[in-house]
Amino acid sequence: MNEPLAAAAAPVARLIDEFHKLPGIGPKSAQRLTYYLLRQPPEAARALAQAIAELKERTVLCSQCQNVTEDDPCGVCRDERRDHSVICVVEEPLDVLAIERTRGFHGLYHVLHGVIAPMDGVGPEQLKVRELLDRVKAGGVTEVIMATNPNLEGEATALYVGRLLEPLGVKVTRLARGLPMGADLEYADDVTLARALEHRQEV
Amino acid sequence: MARAIRVYKTPAIVLRQRKLGDADKIITLYSANYGKIDAVAKGVRRPRSRLAGHVEPLSHATYLLARGRNLDIITQAETIESFQALRDDLDRLGPALYAAELLDRFTELRSENFALYRLLLDAMRRLASGGDIGAPLRFYEMALLDALGFRPELRACVTCRSRLEPVTNYWSPPAGGVVCPSCLSGETSVRPLSVSALKVLRALQDGPYAEAARIAVGPDLAERLERAMRDYVRFVLEQDVRSAAFMDAVRRSARRAAVAGRPASPTEDS
Numbered sequence: 001m002n003e004p005l006a007a008a009a010a011p012v013a014r015l016i017d018e019f020h021k022l023p024g025i026g027p028k029s030a031q032r033l034t035y036y037l038l039r040q041p042p043e044a045a046r047a048l049a050q051a052i053a054e055l056k057e058r059t060v061l062c063s064q065c066q067n068v069t070e071d072d073p074c075g076v077c078r079d080e081r082r083d084h085s086v087i088c089v090v091e092e093p094l095d096v097l098a099i100e101r102t103r104g105f106h107g108l109y110h111v112l113h114g115v116i117a118p119m120d121g122v123g124p125e126q127l128k129v130r131e132l133l134d135r136v137k138a139g140g141v142t143e144v145i146m147a148t149n150p151n152l153e154g155e156a157t158a159l160y161v162g163r164l165l166e167p168l169g170v171k172v173t174r175l176a177r178g179l180p181m182g183a184d185l186e187y188a189d190d191v192t193l194a195r196a197l198e199h200r201q202e203v
Numbered sequence: 204m205a206r207a208i209r210v211y212k213t214p215a216i217v218l219r220q221r222k223l224g225d226a227d228k229i230i231t232l233y234s235a236n237y238g239k240i241d242a243v244a245k246g247v248r249r250p251r252s253r254l255a256g257h258v259e260p261l262s263h264a265t266y267l268l269a270r271g272r273n274l275d276i277i278t279q280a281e282t283i284e285s286f287q288a289l290r291d292d293l294d295r296l297g298p299a300l301y302a303a304e305l306l307d308r309f310t311e312l313r314s315e316n317f318a319l320y321r322l323l324l325d326a327m328r329r330l331a332s333g334g335d336i337g338a339p340l341r342f343y344e345m346a347l348l349d350a351l352g353f354r355p356e357l358r359a360c361v362t363c364r365s366r367l368e369p370v371t372n373y374w375s376p377p378a379g380g381v382v383c384p385s386c387l388s389g390e391t392s393v394r395p396l397s398v399s400a401l402k403v404l405r406a407l408q409d410g411p412y413a414e415a416a417r418i419a420v421g422p423d424l425a426e427r428l429e430r431a432m433r434d435y436v437r438f439v440l441e442q443d444v445r446s447a448a449f450m451d452a453v454r455r456s457a458r459r460a461a462v463a464g465r466p467a468s469p470t471e472d473s
Contacts, residue, residue, distance in 0.1 A: 119219050119300055119304050121445040155291075156290075159293045160456060163457070190285050191256060
């Protein structure tokens with residue numbers, strides 16, 4: 001990527017370079033995207049440019065749930081029909097969308113923007129943990145659902161946040177673990193299978 | 204020409220993992236037969252992955268690996284011990300991750316050393332068994348330093364070589380062990396080392412574990428031993444062990460929870 005593309009005009013090379021910085025975009029994809037845009041009408045390119053510019057300019061973090069939003073507080077936090085006594089804690093903004101898609105949750109969210117990763121040096125102070133504690137301390141919350149990912153780091157985060165919340169007198173729960181749809185018992189790992197047995201339900 | 208072996212099987216412990224591309228991860232294993240290995244676990248970030256549950260850090264499993272052009276690929280895994288007890292307990296998770304991180308930082312890829320594999324496994328089992336946390340961790344640090352050729356000198360003063368007297372001596376990681384009071388001048392970055400602390404360190408170094416673990420160590424002494432060993436490890440590694448910060452954060456949260464759990468004093472609320 002460091003070698004200058006002599007055959008490409010400077011603006012073209014610059015865009016290729018920018019695309020290449022994106023995750024999952026290699027040099028060939030970057031070139032393809034750039035030349036695709038070059039062939040599009042000017043409006044299409046301008047629309048893309050504007051969308052990218054507005055992404056940073058017109059979004060903020062919701063002062064309550066820390067989710068990415070255009071208005072503060074966000075639509076979910078403002079919604080009076082939702083249950084304001086239950087907070088679902090997730091790692092990333094995308095997790096909010098995933099839980100919303102289930103249409104099974106009507107409380108509020110809290111986005112941590114990451115997860116405690118001891119071996120990568122990511123500690124609780126780099127996450128929005130303080131903000132969560134402040135929300136709970138402000139009162140009106142009866143239950144906090146820890147919906148971090150069921151892996152070592154997600155579990156560690158849930159345990160850690162749970163420990164901080166405990167003295168505040170709220171109920172702290174964790175998403176259940178079990179077998180995914182379409183799974184094979186034969187290939188399930190021991191931990192998942194043990195949890196699935198533990199939390200079995202009457203048919 | 205002998206045909207290269209395409210697949211091989213080994214018990215191993217997962218030290219850590221990092222993301223690769225969209226759905227894969229690179230898993231760092233410490234194996235019984237081949238030392239430290241970086242291997243790709245394909246598709247483990249998809250929800251229906253058969254492998255995902257077997258490649259979490261601190262998993263002990265038998266892995267089937269296929270030789271790849273660059274990195275080997277994990278094709279099958281069967282868990283031996285999942286060490287769930289370590290994952291479910293915040294106070295044990297930090298120490299276990301710290302132990303795993305130490306082995307990762309101290310070793311190079313593909314340098315077979317069964318003793319190191321055994322050391323980590325023993326430390327994890329002891330931590331998971333629910334007893335004391337300090338003894339297994341200190342014993343592990345000491346044994347690891349020993350096995351890697353960084354054994355601290357605990358019998359004689361590292362400067363004048365005379366036998367150490369039963370008085371307060373000084374702990375000096377740069378000097379490689381204990382400095383006696385008369386050689387102290389000129390030594391920087393030293394810490395006082397009490398007679399009882401030296402006794403515990405010697406027992407840890409001499410082993411066996413059961414013997415060293417029998418010595419009653421109060422919380423104050425335990426903390427000083429931890430600091431001494433951590434300083435030593437940091438000096439040898441020339442870098443910080445990141446999991447140590449997590450261990451400390453967990454401990455602070457436990458203390459805070461303990462304080463908050465007490466009947467609230469009326470002056471506290473302001």
